[in-house]
Amino acid sequence: MTEYETIIGLEVHVELKTKSKIFCPSSTEFGGDPNTHVCPVCLGLPGVLPVLNKKVLEYAIRAALALNCEIAEYSKFDRKNYYYPDLPKNYQISQYDLPLARNGYLNIEVNGQTRRIGITRIHMEEDAGKLIHQGTIATSPYSLVDYNRTGVPLIEIVSEPDMRSPEEARAYLEKLKTIIQYTGVSDCKMEEGSLRCDANVSVRPKGSREFGTKTEIKNMNSFKALQRALAYEVERQIAVLEEGGRIIQETRTWDESKGVTLPMRSKEEAHDYRYFPEPDLVPLIIDRRWVEEIRATLPELPDERRNRYIKRYDLPAYDATVLTATKEMADYFEECVALYPNAKAVSNWMMGDLARLLNAHNMDITQCKVSPRQLTDMLKLMDRGTISGKIAKTVFEEMFTTGKDPEQIVQEKGLVQITDEGTIAAVVDEVLASNAKVVEDYLKGKDRAFGFLVGQVMKATRGKANPELVNRLLREKLHSS
Amino acid sequence: MITIKDVEHVALLARLELSEEEKQMYTKQLDAILEYAQVLNELDTDDVPPTAHVLHLRNVWREDEVGEHLPPDEVLANAPETEGQFFKVPRIV
Numbered sequence: 001m002t003e004y005e006t007i008i009g010l011e012v013h014v015e016l017k018t019k020s021k022i023f024c025p026s027s028t029e030f031g032g033d034p035n036t037h038v039c040p041v042c043l044g045l046p047g048v049l050p051v052l053n054k055k056v057l058e059y060a061i062r063a064a065l066a067l068n069c070e071i072a073e074y075s076k077f078d079r080k081n082y083y084y085p086d087l088p089k090n091y092q093i094s095q096y097d098l099p100l101a102r103n104g105y106l107n108i109e110v111n112g113q114t115r116r117i118g119i120t121r122i123h124m125e126e127d128a129g130k131l132i133h134q135g136t137i138a139t140s141p142y143s144l145v146d147y148n149r150t151g152v153p154l155i156e157i158v159s160e161p162d163m164r165s166p167e168e169a170r171a172y173l174e175k176l177k178t179i180i181q182y183t184g185v186s187d188c189k190m191e192e193g194s195l196r197c198d199a200n201v202s203v204r205p206k207g208s209r210e211f212g213t214k215t216e217i218k219n220m221n222s223f224k225a226l227q228r229a230l231a232y233e234v235e236r237q238i239a240v241l242e243e244g245g246r247i248i249q250e251t252r253t254w255d256e257s258k259g260v261t262l263p264m265r266s267k268e269e270a271h272d273y274r275y276f277p278e279p280d281l282v283p284l285i286i287d288r289r290w291v292e293e294i295r296a297t298l299p300e301l302p303d304e305r306r307n308r309y310i311k312r313y314d315l316p317a318y319d320a321t322v323l324t325a326t327k328e329m330a331d332y333f334e335e336c337v338a339l340y341p342n343a344k345a346v347s348n349w350m351m352g353d354l355a356r357l358l359n360a361h362n363m364d365i366t367q368c369k370v371s372p373r374q375l376t377d378m379l380k381l382m383d384r385g386t387i388s389g390k391i392a393k394t395v396f397e398e399m400f401t402t403g404k405d406p407e408q409i410v411q412e413k414g415l416v417q418i419t420d421e422g423t424i425a426a427v428v429d430e431v432l433a434s435n436a437k438v439v440e441d442y443l444k445g446k447d448r449a450f451g452f453l454v455g456q457v458m459k460a461t462r463g464k465a466n467p468e469l470v471n472r473l474l475r476e477k478l479h480s481s
Numbered sequence: 482m483i484t485i486k487d488v489e490h491v492a493l494l495a496r497l498e499l500s501e502e503e504k505q506m507y508t509k510q511l512d513a514i515l516e517y518a519q520v521l522n523e524l525d526t527d528d529v530p531p532t533a534h535v536l537h538l539r540n541v542w543r544e545d546e547v548g549e550h551l552p553p554d555e556v557l558a559n560a561p562e563t564e565g566q567f568f569k570v571p572r573i574v
Contacts, residue, residue, distance in 0.1 A: 035556045039550055040551060054544060083496050142572055144568065272490075274494070
């Protein structure tokens with residue numbers, strides 16, 4: 001069988017979080033009653049004039065700089081013409097041949113290898129409205145239209161066809177999301193649609209220089225869906241070629257429940273958009289000083305921050321990557337290490353119990369009730385021997401649920417570790433006395449019996465006995481008997 | 482030269498349904514219009530930089546402030562069909 005190489009490029013749409021729309025003062029707020037965040041401009045009524053929101057340009061430049069793009073000196077808007085009721089004007093104001101930014105890149109890491117993925121261009125455009133179908137799109141007798149989203153500012157980020165696997169495509173999208181979130185210009189919530197992704201996929205025999213025929217995949221609403229859809233599509237294309245068939249250039253939609261991509265009914269000649277310069281908007285001449293001012297306000301970006309964590313805090317690369325995946329997570333980490341110097345301990349708790357609880361409750365770190373001070377206070381209680389590592393897990397869960405201070409929880413629940421030798425010794429004696437058979441096994445060389453005895457002591461003290469003391473006292477008493 | 486195929490293509494993109502007679506008529510008319518526009522090709526533009534805009538205005542923009550929305554009854558006033566607060570449109574194929 002021929003070996004194939006996969007070629008993937010992504011087109012990503014990101015909603016910018018301005019207060020008002022790109023060309024009119026209507027609100028961009030998510031989730032209002034239908035058709036309440038609209039005005040004559042975004043409804044495309046006759047005689048209106050769009051005017052660019054300056055913040056959109058600023059945010060777009062900010063994102064483009066974070067993605068290492070060159071910012072155009074001269075840029076303009078164009079009309080992209082198509083008939084579809086999600087836009088009332090029958091055209092979308094977008095950018096065609098003179099986009100805002102070009103020639104950027106970002107770095108991804110897959111299987112321990114760093115790869116640079118090129119960004120062809122970034123342009124600004126208006127979002128379309130939402131169509132609501134009764135039942136499915138195919139059987140619905142009619143559609144309902146809500147224009148609240150019409151005119152919400154978007155940037156479209158087009159990658160080079162540089163990705164060679166679904167894993168790389170996913171890593172690219174995750175990295176893109178992280179970088180954009182750091183810049184603060186978008187929430188990048190895939191589930192709310194503020195980050196959307198289409199993929200162009202093709203395969204070719206390994207070593208071949210020419211690209212194969214590509215398909216465009218739509219409707220992937222999560223990182224997992226992106227990876228699954230691409231993996232399916234690559235396999236499908238290879239199977240077609242292996243059977244001597246050929247790939248048809250078409251748009252396909254990802255069916256999440258069936259786990260397959262399906263051809264979308266082709267809109268005849270849909271790609272004939274007849275772009276022409278938008279006569280209602282004047283060109284942009286972008287001041288270099290302004291670009292440099294924006295560049296100067298960029299925060300430390302994920303790669304730099306990750307590398308700093310490895311150097312300064314001596315963290316493993318894996319920890320540093322996870323902790324810098326969102327700006328909020330990284331800020332939380334740094335607040336913690338400012339209060340408590342053992343960075344690895346902070347990292348372990350954040351990536352372990354904290355991440356697990358956040359996941360289980362479908363929360364992000366900004367909603368977490370445990371403050372960095374409270375987490376580090378708990379670590380200090382462990383260091384002082386007030387609580388054991390095992391009890392700390394219980395305390396942390398309680399902190400997570402109630403937001404109470406660790407000291408208060410330890411007191412209220414009587415979780416202070418027992419470090420008094422006499423108290424533990426008395427419990428050890430009791431356990432030995434009531435488990436004569438196990439003691440015998442141990443003395444005959446059954447090591448596992450020891451673990452059982454430790455467990456019995458911990459059980460009798462409700463987990464509060466200092467584990468090292470328990471171990472030592474048990475051994476002493478067993479060997480002196 | 483405009484052909485009947487060009488007219489059919491443009492009509493489809495514009496969602497226009499044309500009779501055979503209309504197609505013939507528009508083919509002739511569009512051809513005449515484009516031929517007339519050929520006059521522009523007689524201009525010598527060698528020393529004129531291409532432009533997308535004829536005005537000398539640049540960088541016209543507004544601040545990011547939310548303004549007034551259109552009242553719901555006015556939003557839907559021109560809609561051929563509505564349902565609740567939605568515009569109602571034919572099924573999209």
